[in-house]
Each structure stands twice: as C-alpha cells, then as structure tokens.
Amino acid sequence: xxxxxxxxxSSLTLSMFLGGCAPREYTMDPxxxxxxxxxxxxxxxxxxxxxxxxxxxxxxxxxxxVMDRYVSTFMAPxxxxxxxxxxxxxxxxxxxxxxxxxxxx
Numbered sequence: 001x002x003x004x005x006x007x008x009x010s011s012l013t014l015s016m017f018l019g020g021c022a023p024r025e026y027t028m029d030p031x032x033x034x035x036x037x038x039x040x041x042x043x044x045x046x047x048x049x050x051x052x053x054x055x056x057x058x059x060x061x062x063x064x065x066v067m068d069r070y071v072s073t074f075m076a077p078x079x080x081x082x083x084x085x086x087x088x089x090x091x092x093x094x095x096x097x098x099x100x101x102x103x104x105x
Contacts, residue, residue, distance in 0.1 A: 058066065
C-alpha cells in the first residue's frame with residue numbers, strides 16, 4: 001500500500017472517531033419539571049388567599065399580650081446552661097423511670 005493511501009485512510013478513520021466525540025444538541029423534554037411544579041402547588045392551601053395580618057381568632061387584648069410576649073423573648077439572651085447537666089433534670093428523656101401506678105407490668 002502506498003504511503004499516501006495510508007495517510008488518507010488513517011485521516012478518514014481518525015475523523016470518524018473524533019466525529020463520535022462531537023457534542024450533540026440537547027433538546028429538553030417539554031414536560032420536564034411539571035411534577036415538581038404540581039407538587040408545589042398542591043402544598044398551597046389557598047393559592048388566591050391573602051397573608052394573615054396578626055394572630056387569627058384572638059381578641060384585641062389577648063393578641064397584644066401574645067405579640068408582646070413574643071417580642072420580649074428576643075430582648076434578653078436565654079440563661080446559660082451547663083454542658084455537664086445535659087439530659088438531667090426535666091425527666092423527659094428515655095432514661096426516666098415510669099411513675100408508680102400500683103400495678104406491676
């Protein structure tokens with residue numbers, strides 16, 4: 001085989017292999033993302049409603065007391081707790097013993 005023919009064949013083969021590496025145009029499916037949008041809209045109770053202005057269902061004086069107490073929680077930092085007392089005290093953890101009821105299990 002002639003050297004010129006080898007060059008032509010090898011260049012054609014190389015161009016075919018490199019053509020396979022060329023990026024293809026990506027077209028996105030038009031229905032992509034519909035499920036996400038449907039699940040987000042399903043979580044909205046009243047999509048055409050308005051935002052509540054204050055505590056709903058309370059009168060004037062109780063709602064003012066609620067809002068004042070809420071605002072006052074940000075006035076002072078919480079009291080410091082000891083790192084050695086974690087899990088001791090309130091009795092709401094798994095290490096507490098049940099109250100005596102007079103019957104045995």
